[in-house]
Each structure stands twice: as C-alpha cells, then as structure tokens.
Amino acid sequence: MKRIAPLASTLMLTLAGTSLGLSATARAADVGDDKGEALPTVNVTASGTTRDGARPRSAAVAGFDDAPLLDTPASVAVVTAAQMRDQQSRLLSDVVKNDAAINENYAPVGYYENFSIRGVTLDPASAYRIDGLTVTGEQNIALENKERVEFLKGVAGLQAGVSSAGGIVNYVTKRPADVRSITLGTDSYGSRYLATDLGVLFGEQKQFGLRINAAHEDIHSYVDHGDGWRDFASLSATWALSSKTLVQFDAEYQQKAQHSVAGYQLLGGTTLPSGVSPKTMLTPQSWAQPVRDSSLNYRLRVDTEFNADWRGYVQAGRSRAVIDDYLAFPYGSGSFASTTFGANGDFDVYDYRVPNDERRNDEAQAVMIGKFATGWLQHELTLGLAMSRRTVDKPDGISVLVGEGNIYTGTPELAPATDVPGPAYRNLDSRQKALFFSDRLQFSERWQAIAGGRQVWLNEQAFGADGSTTRTTSRNLFLPQLALIFKPLQNLLVYGSYAETLTLGSAAPFWVSNFPTTLPPSVARQLETGVKWDVSPDLALTAALFRIRKAYEYQQPDSSASGFTYVQQGRQTNTGIELGASGKLSPRLAVGASVAATRARASDTGTAAYDGQQVVNVPRLRSSVYADYALPGVEGLNLMGNWLYSSSKPATRDGSVSLPAVHVFNAGLRYRMRMGGHTATLRANIDNLFDKRYWKDAGQYLGDGYVHLGAPRTARLSLQYDF
Template sequence: MANKIKSGAVTGSRVARQTRRKLLITLIAAATANMAHAQSDSDQPNKSMTGARQSGPAPAVSETALPTVTVTGAGTGADSYRRSSASIATFGDASLLDTPASISVITRGQLDDQQSRLLSEVVRNDAAVGDNYAPVGYYENFTIRGFALDLASSYQINGMSIAGEQNVALENKESVEILKGLAGLQSGMAAPGGLINYVTKRPADVRSVTLETDSRGSRYLAADIGALFGEQKQFGIRINAAHETLHSYVNDADGERNFASLAADWVITPQARLQFDAEYQHRQQRSAPGYQLLGGTAIPSNVSPDKLLGAQPWAKPVTINSLNLNLRLDLDLAPDWHAYVAASRSRVVIDDNSAFPYGCGYGSTCGEGGTPARYFSASGDFDIYDYRFPDDTRRNDQLQAVLQGRFDTGKLRHDLTLGASTFRRTVAQSDGVNEYVGSDNIYNPNPIVYAPSTATPDASYLRLDSRQKSLFAVDRLSFNPQWQLIAGARQVWVNERAFDISGAATRTTDKTLLLPQIALVYKPQADLSLYTSYSKGLTMGGQAPWWTENAYAFLAPTVSRQIEAGVKYDWRGQLSLSAAIFQMSKPYEYPMPDAGGFSYVQQGTETHRGIELSAAGQVSKQLRLTASLALIQARAEDTGTAAYDGHQAINVPRLRAALYAAYAVPEVAGLSLLGGWQYSGSKAATREGNVDVPAYHLFNAGLRYKTSWWGRSTVLRLSVDNLFDKRYWKDVGEYIGDGYLHLGAPRTARLSVQYDF
C-alpha cells in the first residue's frame, strides 16, 4: 500500500480550495481500498515509504498504488499521550496488549507539553521509576521497581545499548519506552529493574523552531528540519539541533549544552530499507553535590536547594561529550518473513571536576558521637576535596541480527524470532586527583576559600573490558484467538576482565548462562488480556567503594529472577489501563563490616514485591492523561549483617503515585490546561533503615495554546513545576557505596513558543 499519512496537525494554515478537493478525493479512495483491512487501534503505525520499523512478517501489499499523501506538522494536536505498541520488550514493534510485560510509553506530545529536557523530567510520569543519584550538572541514574539501573546496559536507543553515563538529548526522540522488570531475554546482561529505550524521530517533511526561557533566565533554541525526496520519496533526512544556556537554581552551577542529530532513511527497494542515526552532545555544567547524613544519623535541616556545597572559585564544570551511532538494515524476505541487522556505537568522555564535599575525616568534630568518617559531622562540618578525573571514557559497541517469521503447524500459529548478538563494554579511567584541601560547614553563609591541590591526574588506562555473545529465540504460539504461549531463551557467554594501572588483570570472569522466559496470555475479548510470566536475568556486578578493603573492585555478574502477573484493557481504543503484580529477587551487594573495616560482597538475597496500576490516553474529547501508582516492598534477608535484614531498602518508597493531564477548554479554541501531581512516600536513607526522609506531594500546572502566526502553526506553552515551592528530598540513593541526599528543584516556570514554517 503506497498511501501513507504522516501524523501531525496543520493548524490555522489556509489551503486552496482545489488542493482540498484533491486531498479529500485521495483520502476517500484510500479509505475505500483499505476498508477490509481497517484496524480498531488508531495508534497502530503504518508501514511508510521511509521504512518504519515493524515486527514479524511484512503484510501483503496491494497491487493498487495510490498517490502519496503527506500531512506535515509538529503533531501538537494528535497525540493522546497513548501508544498501543512498543519495541522495548520485543525485537520490533508489538502490541502492548499482547506483550506480557509492564511497559509505559511517554509520547512526544507529553514530552513537549511538559517541556522536558532531562530524563528525570520524563520518568516522573511513571510511579515505578525513581531518582537514584541524579545531581544537578552530572549524568543521572534511576531505579525501576526499587532496583538501581545499570549504566552499562540499562539504556538503549532504538533497541541498541548505549553508555548510560550521559544525559541523552530529547530533541530528536519520538518517545521514551520504559520496561519494568527483568529484560534478560531482550538485552542479555542488564539490571533487574528494567530498561529505558529512546525511540528516535524518523525523517518527514517538517520544519519547526522552538524558543524557550525560564524564570531564572535560561535560554533555549531548537530546530527540527526534515524532508522526503526522490521520485518516490525513497530518501529522507531529519536534522535536530539545539543550544541551551543553563541557569541553574543552584548558585554558581550554570552551564550550557549543544546538540545535533541526523536521521536518514533510504528505501533501497520495496523489500530493503536502511536507517541511520547519529547524535552528538556537548554538555558542561558545574555539578551540585549532595548532602550526607549529619553524624551518619540525622537529615540536614534548614538547608536550601540553591546552595552549592563546598563552592570554590577554582572548581571547573563537569564536561560530558557523547556520541551515539545507530545503523539498521531491514529486509522483507517473503510475505511472512522479515530480517534486520543493526549495529551501534555509544561513546562518552567525561571530564569530572568538582570541589567535592565528602565526610568529615579531617575535621575536629568528626568523632563526636562516633561519626564515621564518610559522613558529615553531627554539627554539619564536612571536608572539601579537589576532585579531578579527566578523560573518563565509557564505550558500548553492539551488533545484532534478527530473523522473524510466521508459520503454522496444524492448528498452531507460530510467530518466531531468532537472533544473535555481540556486545562489548569498555571503561578507561585514570586514578585522577582526589585530594583534601580544607573543611567547611553546611550552615556557613560565606564559604571558606582554599587553594587547590598541586597534584596532576595521571593518564587514563583500561579498567574494564566486558564482552558478551548471545543467541536467542522466541516463539509465540497461538492456540486460538484467546490463548497464546510465549516461550523464549537467550544463551549468554560473558567474558570480563578488570585491570590495574600496570595492565595486569585483577579479575577474570567467564560465565555461561541460559536466560529463559515463559509467559501465558489469555484474551477473553479483543480489548482485554491477562498474562503471567517467569524470567531469569544476568546483571553486571557492582564496583566496590574506595573505603573498602577491595576498593574499586568489580564484582562478578549475578543472577536475578522474576515472576509477574497482569491485566491490560484498551477502553474504546483510546484509553489503556493496566495492572501488574510482581516478585523479583537478586543477590544482595553491600559493604559488609568486618574486623578489618569493610569488604564489598555479594551475600544474602534482596527481594522486591509490588503492585503497579497505570492508565494512559483519552478519557473524553477534552481530557487526556497518564496516571500510575506503585506499591513496593523491598527487603534484604540473610545478608550476614542483622541490621540490614527485614526492613525497607534504601531509597525505595513503599508508595509512589503520578498523574499528568491536559484539558482542552471548549470555550477557547486551541487552549488546553495542563497539570500534574506526584507523590512519594517516605524513603529510608540508610541500609539500617533507621533514618527516613519525609513523604512529599508536588503539583505542576501549565497551559498550551495553539494558534496561527503569519499563516503557520504556532504553539505557546507555559508550565510551572513545583507550583507551591515545596522543599523536599528527591533522592537519597547511593553512588559507589556512599549515601547522598539531594534536594528537589524549587518552583520553576518555563515559557516556550514552537513555530512551524
């Protein structure tokens, strides 16, 4: 079918009468030709000339070719905040209703309405996701279902692994997909919490520019320009670019960001399509470090989010340069068989610089009350370190080949996926500079200035070389329209080597493991599905803190397990509802106290149990929303340290909820009111569970106004986050074994204008 309709609304433009008549005739002809194939789900993507990704076999193509109809625009009015398909849990787009996993998709429309720039502003829409060491000016990390994601393997672009030590730009992303739960079958070695996948925009006839500022004077300029060309529109390119001057709410933590991306599509033949994506980002900003517990037992009080702890005039910004490349070739081999080959590279270089506040080991008040040296003193004293680690380089390379097809054996329908993947992760670091230069107090209104260390960082050297090869197979067996059995497995071969500065291997790990996944799906009716599943995963071991006996050591990979059951319902094809219950377990990693101090070990079991509820889509003609709720019990048992057993895990609230909605005002054409609410229960700030940060509510508000300037579609957006200027602790997670507390952002207003030309 050659006809294609690019999603997007053209608001306020004047179209000549003759053009409208031709367009109407073409649309009527297209609807008539496709009536027999019409689908109830309006969000199901069409196979376009530009080669949109699909799963399984290619559908039969009508011999009647109709003229191409292209409707351009930014899509500001057509996005219902709902997607009916995603690729994150499969090896191509698949219906969420038929996918036996808990998945949420944040659409382009919601990203625009919330004026999101960072992943932390995206994942707040899913109650199962939380911050886990996400300071201002540094790369962010998160938890899913209470388990911290692995920066090495838990983040993807178009289904291919990227280095997580970057703040991925959102300008060229069409959506963000979140898989909650084990993903061993999908990606091999990965954290048990799940995966986050960025889906890039594909080439289209689009020209758009966005200008934005905020209440602190930040400036933002972005352009989105694309075109389809060639006699049959077989070529397409799309360029996204952005410049941002960052005025942080933290004093002296300003920065800037430059970003550019290219997406290119080529329909080589009707059966072969090539896609290429490249993106580069330079980001530099002074990092705002977190607080630590006072005396190891008390939450700091009467502190402000605008204070930069340990501020020193010689401290430099953290600089992060990231490059992500992705190439994919799709081939239609037969009416029911499809294959693709994909290759990717992700490289991140970090110059980590900071006047870093840490502990109180050099201060005279540190020993008061038995304060451990890795915490601030009971009175708020802390030490300042000149912290410089340049040329910290992380690189992920992946190659994957997939064959998908459909066939019958008797009354059974098989949807088969076979594939092979190879993955390599390297980490190169120097031993850097981490030198004490002086001490200060969190309540001192005038920070004391010290001279920097005279030491210089040494050269970077290879610290870790992790290689993974795997073969995988998945078979979806359809017994009848009601029952499906999905059985799959990934055979993984892992070889890891860790090195010291001399190049000698300090650890070698060779591991072979079969990661199975089995699920049963029952659909009593076309818009309702129930599922249950079991899966097994493999996770990279953590890195020991510097203050342990086995400092900086990478532990061996560990095995995790999950059982899950859920129900999904598509109400009238416009509102997706889902519920899931789960249990996940993995070996417990932590610094174990012993006679000599601490040793970083894997001992005991950490088990998370929970319930998730979610909704996304169009509630009425005027109201669209996303909503989610997560109840999680996260506990460790048999750790060998009694104080860590039997209570809620660090940085995991028992209850979290999120709501975001847009209401189109009937009386004012083009005007929508926007609003959101987030709730987090109290969170343990220590592994002993004896210190909690309080629960909090956050409210956001805004509006969107669609109009026409000079005959072109224009969208004005105003948003106010943290409307009531709530003071709260957003994150009390650990980073390489040390605990930090980060204050949330104060009230922030943003104003933007998007103009399509």
Template sequence: MKMLYRTFTQAESAPRFTRSLLGVGMLLASSMPVAYAAKTELPATAVTAGDNGAYQADNAWVGGFEAAPLLDTPAAISVFTDALIEDQQARLLSDVLKNDASVGESYAPVGYYENFVVRGFSLNSASSYKINGRTITGEQNVGLENKQQVELLKGLSGLQSGVSEPGGVVNYVTKRAADVRSVTVSTDDRGSGYLATDVGGWFGSEQQFGLRANFAHEDLHSYVEHANGQRDFASVAFDWNISPDALLQLDVEYQNKEQRSVPGYQLLGGAELPHHASPKKLLAHQSGSKPVTIDSLNINGNFEYRFTDNWKGNLSASRSKVVIDDYSSFAWGCYGSDSCASTAVPNYFSPEGNYDIYDFQSPDDTRRNDEVQAALSGQFDTGGIGHELTVGTSAFRRVVDQRELVNEMIGSGNIDSEPEDFTRYDGPVQDSYRRLDSRQYGVFFNDRISFNDQWQTVLGGREVRLDERTFDAQGDTTRHTQRYEFLPQVALLYKPVQNMTLYTRYSKGLSLGGTAPWYATNSSEILAPTVSRQIEAGIKYDWRRISLSATLFQIRQDYQYACPDATPGEFTFVQQGEQKNTGLELAANGRATERLQIAASVAAIRSRVTGSGTAEYEGHQTINVPTLRASLYGDYALPWVDGLALLGGVQYSGKKYASQQGNVQADAYAIFNIGSRYSTRIEGYDTVFRLSVDNLFDKRYWRDVGEYMGDNYVFQGAPLTARLSASINF
C-alpha cells in the same frame, strides 16, 4: 567525524558552534522542498502515538525485537510520547520518568548524568539504556529533541538485553523522516535560554530518501547558585527505501554539555537529615573549580529486508561513546571535624554540619559501547497452531578507559556558610589506562504460539557468554570472568475479549557485579555477575481511547553491600544474602473523555533484605524505596476557548529510609504542577505556546536519599520553576 569529539574549551567556541547549528537549521528549513509521503511502501515504520498530541501509545519496541502492540506484550511497559514530553517541556530523562510511579532517582546531581531506581533496583549505566533497541553508554544525559517516544520496560529484560539489571531498561525511539520544519524557543523564571530546530522531508526521484535533522542550544541558569551551564545538541536521521522490500535507517546524534556538578548532602553524624538545607546552595563551592564536561556520540544503523510476506531479516549495529572531564569540588565526610575523630571512616557530615572539601579530578574518562545484532523473524502454522518466531545472534563490547582518580582533601566547610577558597591540587595526573573490557555474545529465540483467539504462550531464551576483564594501572589483569548462562522467559496470555489481556510471566536475568567503594578492604574490586529472577502477572484493558493496566511482581537478586568486618571501621564489599521486592502497579494512559487525557500510575513496593549477615540491614524497607508512590498528569481542552488547554498534575512519594540500617527516614511529600497550552495560527503558521509551573507551592523535600558507590547522599528537589516556550511550524 573527529570534529564530533571536539570539546569546546575557549569562551568563544560555544557561541560559534551555536551560530553554526542555527545557521544550518534555518538553511535546511528554508531550502527543504515541500515533501509528501514516500511512494515506496516502508517495510517498517517508526512507532507513533495513536493520534497527534496523544499521551496514549499503541506499540513499543522495548518488549521484544521489533515493534509490538502493548496489549499483546506480556510485560509492564510505560511509553511516554513526544506529545507528553513537549507539554511538560522535558529536558532530562528524570523529567520524563517522573510520570511512572515505579521510578525513583538514585544519585542524579544537577550538572551530572542521572541514575534511577525502578521497582526498587538501580539501573546500570553499562546496560540499562538503549536507542532504537541498541545499548548505549548510560553516563550521559540523552537529548530528547529527536525522540519520538521514550519506553520503559519494568522488570527483567534478559531475553531482550542479555546482561542487564532487574529493575528494567529504558529505550529511546528516534523520530523518522517527515515533512516538518519547526523552531522552538523557551525561557524560564531564572533567565535560561533554549532554541531548537526540527526539519525534515523526503527527496529523490521517487521520494525514496528521507531526512530528519534536529539542532538545539541551551543556556542553563540553574536554580543552584554558581551552577550555570550550557548544552549543544545535533542529530541526523536518514531513511532510504532501497526497494519495496529493503529499508536502511541511520541515526547520528552528538551532544556537549558543560555544567558544575552539585554535590549532595550527607547525613549529620550518620543519623540525621540536615536541617534548613536549601536546594539553591552549592556545597563545597570553590570559585576556581571547573565545570563537568560530557561529550557524547551515539551512532546506530538498521537494515531490514523482507524475503516474503511472512519472513524478514534484520541487521543492526551501534556505537556509543562518552568522554567525561570530571572536575568537582566535592563535599564528603568529616575527617577535618573533631567530633568525627573517633570514627575510622566518617563517610557522613559531622553532627554540627561540617564537611570536608575534596578536589576531585577525573579527566578523559571514556566509556564506549559497541553492539551488533542479526535477527530473522517470520510467521507460520504447524497443525493449526500459529507461530511468530524470531531467532538471532548478537555481540556486545564495553570498554572503560580512565586515569587514576585525583581526590585530594583541600579543606573543610559547613552547610550553613559559604566556604573559603582553598589551594587546589596541582600535582600530576596519570596516563589513561584500560580499566574494563567486557564482551558479551548471545544467541536468542522467541516464539509466540497462538492456540486460538484466546490463548497464547510466549517461549523465549537467550544463551549468554560473558567474557570480562578488569585491569590495574600497570595493565595487569585483576579479574577475569568467563561465564555461560541461559536466560529463559516464559509467558502465558489469555484474551477473554479482544481488547483485554491477562498474562503471567517468568524471567531470569544476569547482572553485572557491583564495584567496591574506596574505603573497603577490596577497594575498587568489581564483583562477578549476579543472577536475578522474576515472576509477574498482569491485566491490560483498552477501553475506548484509554489503556488501563494492573501488574503484580516479585523480583529476587543477590544482595551486594559493604559488609562490616570484625575489625571496627573496616568493610568488605560482598555478595551475600538476597533482596526481594514485591509490588503492585496500576496505570492509566489516554483519553478519559473527549477533552480530558491523563497519564496516571501508582506503585506499592515491599523491599526487604534477608540473609545478609548484618541484622541492622534486615527487617525493614530498603534504602530509598518508598512503600507507595503515585503520579498523575492531566490535559483538559477548554470548551469555550478553541486551542486552549489546562495542564497539571501531582507527584506523591511516601516516606523512605535514608540509611541501610533504617534509622533515618525522609518525610512523604506531594508536588503539584500546573500549566497551559495554546494552539493558534500566526501569519499562517501553526504556533503552540506552552507554560509550565513545577512545584507550584515551592515545597522543600528530599527527592533522593539513596546510596552511590558505597556512600549515602541526600538531594533536595527543585524549587518552584516556571518555563515558557513557543513552537512555530513552517
């Protein structure tokens, strides 16, 4: 197991690792016996789309404690199937979530892990991401090669997750054992290389054992100069039908990624977007800078036992560990520019486009999440009223081990020119210490009560006990938070006809407090958790082979920000005031006709801050949240060429503010994408060719103008990108 944590530092290590992966993959592909469906009936099965190649999904895990029909789940859930992921040749979560109009990026640099905003609230790396329902560390770019589908629960998830952000939660569902042997190769217009294998089958005397293995290697030729990298991925999923009533499932996945992190731009003089900025330019480039290396290991297991036809128990556990060696030449602020000399904290580029260059070093930055959950679920009647009850308990722990950060200013540059190489920091790096130890314990229940065929109510809640400590480099406790909170969730459902559901829901959530930026008077302080509340109403309608939905929501949460102090240039990070987001979401997924399937969504969001004590932050839309966003993707099977389909779509974003004061605004934009898919047989093997061209008209736009760790950054979107792949099924 220790080998999984190894970081490849020598030039020959990655190719040797890649050859090993490919060798194992091809060996498995050639030696795997012809498999067939297991004779033992599985008590639980993986979630799959309604038919092969469909964009429409019928079920999701993220809305509760087990797979449930989307039509009967009183929550707004988006499901992105493996068919959609493959057709769009997605590699990153941002490639997947672009299909939901309620999602935006919030500090997602090329070469680093991604962060997102859902319904106008940022997701949290500590608690907003899951694999098979168990929480993982979000400071990683999760590999998609072994994922059956990606699920997004929008809004509060306190019942399901305990302490979590009000924006929502992302759940990755892994592929299970199946008779599959395939190889995929891919390249793009910049010469990147990608090779992946997917092999699996059932074996044993009664075909009771199942295996699924995925391996991938990717040579990344970034559209940003000097930012090439590489990625290696390996995963194994194991299924054991111990008996007709008992099932054991295990998943292990490991990924190593190395790539230079690309800094974002900042506002010129704090009041203007940069002019003539290029998405291909690497700011603060230093020829001797190291790439950011992220090693991630995710392990989870699930045991399920069916006591009777109506009752079953479930025990699951997981560990997620990420080690980040973060070395960056970072562009920030303008202390080195004369025009910024009068500002105490010039956390922006100068009006002339000057910026300071920092040597940032944070090696061995380790994040670990451990979680265990036990649940009992069953069905019964009381006085003619049906119950579907789940009760359980869970324990979760997150630890963060870090060294004192090195962030030394080494020189200055300008956005219009290549900076010179400066002498790097060569001083000592301090020992690692425990920065955070957060423990969460909970008991929960959820009861779906059916009064008749039309009316249902869902009553649930989780009692959370949070015990969280933060420490300084000397090991002294800087904060100790102990808190008990009951997080209720109540929903009412009405089904006028079998394929239509109307619902309303109330939820309460508890979120981790924010971290004060370095320039605040309470620098690096992690604030206490905050409470959020949500009301939501929606309608879902399955018409033929397409799912339609409309959702109204309102979310309230305490506002956290760097509040200007009485002394000019000084700030204190506080929880003061409230952010209220109100919105309407529309979505359609599935087959509009026999030959046309679509994935479409629209989101209109009004986001406001009140009671903050800083008038400039109020009375306008909050930073990085457009009032309107839309996404459309289509797949049309041509009638005159068997196996050929045209693909394409558009993403639209309205204007959005790039500052908390609302004095800088990024323009609206629309990005058009096209592609094709051709399915055929070559030498008796099923083969699929895919071509995708994103940003067809090479549009320049600001995809992300948000805030991160107290500072504002703006990132341009990717230029025109073409990718070609071929998948062969043996």
C-alpha cells in the same frame, strides 16, 4: 573540547532549512510529526504514538520489534514526544515523573543521571538504549530527536542478557518526515533555549528522507554557581533501496558543560540536614570547573522483507561518552575518618579530578522475524544473534583534601591541590556474545504462550594502571523467559510470566577492607502476572503484580581494620503491585495515572539490623497523575496538571533515617494558534507550583550515600513555530 555550536549556529540551521526545498505542506509537530511517515514503497511498522494526546499503542522495548502494548505480556510505560514537549522536558528526570514505578537514584544537578525501576538501580553499562542498541549510560541523552521513551519494568534477560533486574530504557528516534519547526524557550532563572527540527522526504516515490535536529541551551541553574551550557545536533536518514529493503542511519552528538551540584550526607550518619536551601552550592570555588560530558551515538540498520511471512534486519552502532570531572567535592568529615558529614554540619572538601573518562559501547544485532504453522499451532518466531563490547578508559584521578566547610556557614576560598592526574588507561574490557529466540505460540483465539531465552557468553577483564589483569570474569548461561497469555476478549489480556537475567557484581568502595574487589555476577529472577484492558480505542487500563529476587550486596560491618567488608550475602526481594491508566476520558480530557506499591526487603544478610528493612531509596508507595484538558470556548487552549506523591523512603540500610513523604504539584498550559499562516504553540509550565522543600533522592554512588534536594518552584516558557 571546543563547543560545536553557539546559539547563533543553531539558528543558522533553521535558516538553512528554508533553502533545502522542504515541503510547504509540513505537518504541525503536535499532530503527528514525530510519528514520521512510512515510505510508501516499503512496509515499515508504524510508530507507537497517536494523535492529539491519545495513548501510545505500541513499543519495541519488550522485544526486538514494535509490538502492540495490548499483546505484550510485560509492564511497559511509554512517554511520547508530544507529552515531553508539553512538559518542556530536557532530561530523563523530567520524563520519569510520568510513571510511579521509576525513581531517581543519584541524579544530581549538572551530572549524568541514574534511576531505579521497581526499586532496583539500573546499570549504566547496559540499561539504556537507543533504537534497541545499548548506549553508555554515563551521558544525559538528548530528547530533541526522540519520538518517544519506552520503559520495560522488571527483568529483561531476553532483551538485554547481562543487565540490571530493574529493567531497561529505550529511546526511539524520530524518523524523516516533511517538517520544519523552531522552538524558543526560557525559564524563571534566565535560561535560554533554541531548538530546530528540519525534515524532508524526496525522490520520485519519496524513497529518500533526511531529518536534522539541533539545539542550544544556556543553562541558568536554580543552584547558585550551577550554570552551564549544552549543544546538540543529530541526523536521521532513510533510503528505500526497493519496495522490500530500507536503510536507516542515525547519528547524534552532544556536548554539555555544567557545574555539578553535590548532594548532602547525613549529619553524623544519623540525621537529615535541616534548614538548607536547594539554591546553595556547598563548595563554590574559583578553580572548580564544570563537568564536561561529550557524547556521540550512531547506528546503521538495514531492514528487508523476504516474503509475506518473513522479514529481518541487521543493525550495528557505537556509543561513546567522555566525562571530564574537575570538582570541589564535599565528602565526610575528619580526613577520611568518616564517610558522612559531621553532626554540626562540617564536611571535608576534596579537589577531585578525573579527566578523560571514556566509556564506549559497541553492539551488532541480526534478527529474523516470521510466522508459520505446525498443524493447528500458529507460531510467531524471532531468532537473532548479538555481539557487544564495552570498554572503560580513564585515569585513576586524584582526590586530595584541601580544606573544610560547613552546610550552614559556607565554604571559604581554598587553594587547589598541586597533584596531577596520571594518564588514562584501559580499566575494563567486557565482551558479550548471545543467541536468542522467542516463539509466540497461538493455541486458539484465546490462549497463547511465549517461550524464549538468551544464551549468553560473557567475558570480562579488569586492568590496573600497570596493565596487569586484576580480574577475569567468564560466565556462560541460558536465561529463559516464559509467558502464558489468556485473551477472553479481543481488548482484554491476562498474563503470567517468568524471566531471568544475569546482573554483574558491583565494586567495593575505597573505604572497605577488600577494596578494590568486584563481586561476582549473579542471577536475578522475576515472576509477574498482569491484566491489560483497552476500555475504548483511546483508553487503556493496566495492573501488574511482581516479585523480583536478586543478590544483596552491601558493606558488612565487621572487625576488620576498616570496620567493613563488601560482600554479596543474602537476598533482596522486591514485591509490588502497579496500576495504570492512559488515554482519553472524554474528547477534551486526556489522562495518565500510575500507582506503584513496592515492598523491597533484605533477608539473610548476616547483619541483623538490615534484615527485614525496606531497601534504601525505595518508597513503599508512589503515584503520578497527569491531566490535559481542552478548555471549551477557547479553541486551542489546554490546561495541564501533574500531581506526584512519594511516601517516605529509607536513607540508611537499617531504616533509622528516612526521607519524609512528599506531594509535588506541577501546572501548565498549551495554546495553539496561527501566526503568519502557520501553526504556533505557546507553552507555559510551573514545576513545584507550591514551592515545596523536599528531599527527592537518597541514592547511593560508589558505595556512599547522598541525599539530594528537589528543585524549587520553576517557571518555563516556550514558543514553537511550524513553518
């Protein structure tokens, strides 16, 4: 595919914005532009962010509309656009470091990322959302047009139906506002970054709104031969048809091409590699191409207010991602005889090609929200229906052994394979229908309950290259969600909740006896109790205890020809406690802190060596602390710091190999000043301040285990100019 915009094209969007007649009273981006403006003729719920670094107050991820965090009986984390700008976040991996319960789970440089929440890996098919609608998780969703990123931690059967038990991630887009901004950036490896944010409200009553975000990035990776580029553009539009009806449209398009950086495998299956550098590409080959990922996400939403008590909305959207993989991939040692590197660091090199890998999510929702009374009992009722479809079209691809390399001595130039991938075909057609409801019952000023659920009809078919049906899955079930709420004070919430979700079974890897079996769906359940306390208008404290139970899926050692069979046997139980604080400790000091202790154990697996072991890639303890301090005596200058800690986490199912514990420190500053009569903000950040060498991720992908090195010390610099 052709690139949509070089660096100069992004700059031209900025220049074009000056001719649109945008308001000269545009607000500075760091004092609320991402909040958007409610059109004065329409009752629109305000966004969840607050000004000047104060804590977010609401989120939509735990339900079907914005709701105050204090009144939400669930664990929700929110990272605002202001914090993402201050940390110069480009990827979701930059965002999740703000919450201890969220962990990278196979997130290599140059490839689309995945994560785990509460020790459960997220499902790319259903766990990622933009404004409440599912999007394909096989993309790195751009942050330039996002007002905030919301994380619902734990089971989300009511919200998502068929989904991972770990939770869901919801990106909230910026709404139109009078704003003009340009940002220039670079880093210590020579990357170049340019982004624009242009918005306008117009019409006699400001009933129309437009906002354009665009960005271009020349990526100079810290990994040798790992460079790439990214282009992004988005449009957000609103139209207030009347004082009671609002139409919103959003579209975003992104192209990214970057050489993917493969992870390491254990040496001989028993030892972590040592003496290796995060700057090393294991398999640099002249014929290897960057991974190309093109994505298009768009949605249309209509909100209407029927009367003072009832309102509703309908929305529909499509998300499409196309991935082209052309890799020289290091895997195993000994021509498929092993799924790990050799004990001496040897590995096999494969010419791996899967072009035109297309994933598409379509979804439509209709939701009614209202309040009424039955005698002394007050109700806040949400009713809705949803329909969604996910399709996967891709070729089988090729994976051909072309030579060998070694992690210490390198990889010679090898000849590529002569095989050619076949044509793409329909691999999967998954359809869901759902009816859902949630009723908040208020018994008194102190006692409330929420009763709800989702009736799901799932029909899924998988196909072979010849068009034959290889699997049919059909499940109809009701997923309940219940919560009891006690508010002894207006600023204090105590809750207990129960929820279920349906999780799809995973596919067997190619090296087990029952490949390509896909395991059946199973129900995951969660119990949670928590406390939320707004200590002051600007400071909130939270605590939660949870237990998640789900089916355990793994490659069971046996006497079959391959030595393993992929099974769903036993149970994975994740039990944990999470503590959090966010907001301002003083007028000058803003903080965000979280601690997560997680005991994730397998039981009754049929393999004694795995029973009672901590689950792979789940640390028992993680913490994250972020601070932003406004220096006295220097107006506009803020110092920022971030401390991340992870205890050791297993890299093998039997717990014989673990990634060591690690502390990582990040630092930065923000300086707001006046330039040419306008606000400008200079940001400087140093990630991994002490240049710590560490293993960040032991996530599994397609049944194989990999370990990834953390990034070395990296400095970033940007200048944002609001005009």
